[in-house]
Amino acid sequence: MEFTAGGRLELRLTAADVGKRVSVRRLAAEGSPGAKFTDTVGVLTSWNAGVLHITRRDGEQVQIPESSLVAGKVVPPAPARRRGPAASYEELARAAARAWQPVESERLGGWELRAADGFTRRANSVLPLGDPGLPLDEALARVGAWYERRGLTPYIQTATGAEGTQELLCAELDVRGWVREVSAEMWIGPLAPVADGVEPGDRVELTREPGEAWLGRYQRKGASEVALKVLTAGPSVWFATVPGDGEEPDAIGRCVVDGRWAGFAAVEVAPSRRRQGLASAVMTALARRALEEGASAAWLQVEADNEGARALYGRLGFAAHHAYHHYRGPDPEPAGL
Numbered sequence: 578m579e580f581t582a583g584g585r586l587e588l589r590l591t592a593a594d595v596g597k598r599v600s601v602r603r604l605a606a607e608g609s610p611g612a613k614f615t616d617t618v619g620v621l622t623s624w625n626a627g628v629l630h631i632t633r634r635d636g637e638q639v640q641i642p643e644s645s646l647v648a649g650k651v652v653p654p655a656p657a658r659r660r661g662p663a664a665s666y667e668e669l670a671r672a673a674a675r676a677w678q679p680v681e682s683e684r685l686g687g688w689e690l691r692a693a694d695g696f697t698r699r700a701n702s703v704l705p706l707g708d709p710g711l712p713l714d715e716a717l718a719r720v721g722a723w724y725e726r727r728g729l730t731p732y733i734q735t736a737t738g739a740e741g742t743q744e745l746l747c748a749e750l751d752v753r754g755w756v757r758e759v760s761a762e763m764w765i766g767p768l769a770p771v772a773d774g775v776e777p778g779d780r781v782e783l784t785r786e787p788g789e790a791w792l793g794r795y796q797r798k799g800a801s802e803v804a805l806k807v808l809t810a811g812p813s814v815w816f817a818t819v820p821g822d823g824e825e826p827d828a829i830g831r832c833v834v835d836g837r838w839a840g841f842a843a844v845e846v847a848p849s850r851r852r853q854g855l856a857s858a859v860m861t862a863l864a865r866r867a868l869e870e871g872a873s874a875a876w877l878q879v880e881a882d883n884e885g886a887r888a889l890y891g892r893l894g895f896a897a898h899h900a901y902h903h904y905r906g907p908d909p910e911p912a913g914l
Contacts, residue, residue: 586648592624594651596745599631601649603641614647620737622748632747634738635881635900636760654740662765662837662874666741666899667706669763669876674704676833676840678810680803683723686710690723694803698759698903702732705746713749721906731906736763739899747902754907761880766895768839768875771864774893775857782818783866785809791818793825794845808843811835815866817859821847828855832863839867841877844886856889 590599600618619633629641679691679700687707693700701724709716724731733750736742747757787795787808808814811833819828827850831843841863846855864875877895879886 588646588649590621590649590651595621595624597621597651598654599649600652601629601631601641602647603645604647617641618652620744622745630748632737632744636735636737636747636757636902638748638751662767664765664874664876664898666736666739669765669898670704670706670736672835672838672840672876673699673763673878675835676811676842677807680806681727685716685719688716688720690720692724692727692729693807694801695729696801696804696807698732699734700807701729702734702903704734705743714753717753717906724906732758733904733906734901735904736899736901738897742899747904750904755904756907757902758905759903760900761878762897762900763876763878764890764895765874765876765898766890766893768864768868768873770894771860771875772868774861774864775854776861780819781858781862782820783862784816784818785814787816787831788818790820790824790826791816791829794818794829794847795843796845813870815863817863819855819859821850828859830856830859830863832867834867834870834872837871837873839864839872839875841875844877851885857893860893 586602590601598619599621600616602614602616605613605615617631617633617639619631619639621629622632622638623630624643627643629643629646631639631641633639674689677697677699679693681692683690686709687705688709689704689706691700691702691704695701703720711719720733721731733755735747735750737744737747751757787805808831813834815832815834817830817832818826821827825847828846829843830841830845833840833842841860844856844859867875875895876898877890878901879890
């Protein structure tokens with residue numbers, strides 16, 4: 578990152594740049610090995626009391642004392658992907674929401690409050706795509722009350738790392754005591770290479786409903802009636818099963834076809850059958866069905882520490898688009914005596 582003008586380092590940032598993507602160079606902490614300077618790129622979410630707060634692509638919050646700055650400037654949004662499908666954050670967020678639907682929802686301006694009896698955070702969290710139409714503190718109070726009436730913990734799903742994501746909202750939630758519990762990434766890629774993967778043959782069975790065997794392999798055991806409603810809802814839902822020698826299958830997967838998008842989830846393989854191509858076979862079979870229904874692009878969600886899944890998806894042509902996070906509401910104040 579070039580910070581110089583005429584050979585001199587320049588600081589071309591002010592507090593008026595809050596909300597913009599920036600790159601800053603600062604003096605490394607005393608005693609740090611290696612370079613004299615440290616560079617940080619992300620969204621400037623606040624600049625108060627001599628401290629800059631910058632949210633990186635993965636959602637990490639970095640605090641930088643103003644006194645340590647040696648250079649900085651506003652930079653363009655993260656560059657567009659050079660391969661695979663083009664997609665905005667909002668398009669992907671809406672596609673993912675349609676693929677994992679709650680059993681109950683309510684609008685609060687541009688926010689959608691979602692509930693499904695506690696089955697997964699995705700179906701029991703607020704999706705804030707726009708303005709709630711209220712001051713933030715009032716909106717958060719409405720959110721807390723809505724989930725409290727249902728006996729649920731309030732969660733808000735946010736995203737960072739792409740144009741149009743919610744770094745500023747993340748910073749405001751941090752200030753108000755909301756706790757980031759879970760982070761993962763949304764990966765996207767072209768669908769055709771997935772369909773050209775491992776030959777599935779006849780061993781992958783595709784159905785419209787998850788049978789008992791599929792549910793037996795699914796990592797969230799004992800799926801309730803509400804869970805089944807979530808699993809089977811979506812524009813065009815398919816379940817893949819690779820039968821095993823026992824009652825539980827060797828591998829399973831789920832795909833939701835929605836216009837140009839095919840969303841993959843619940844790809845699981847029995848521990849004794851891993852590294853034998855079964856996950857690839859499941860995804861290939863689902864991708865071929867999605868192609869038949871007109872899809873051309875694919876998305877999936879993967880946790881940052883799932884190295885096996887990340888390696889597989891990378892080989893299939895997927896790459897990270899943005900990170901997403903679930904913020905849990907602060908614990909309620911104890912009742913007075």
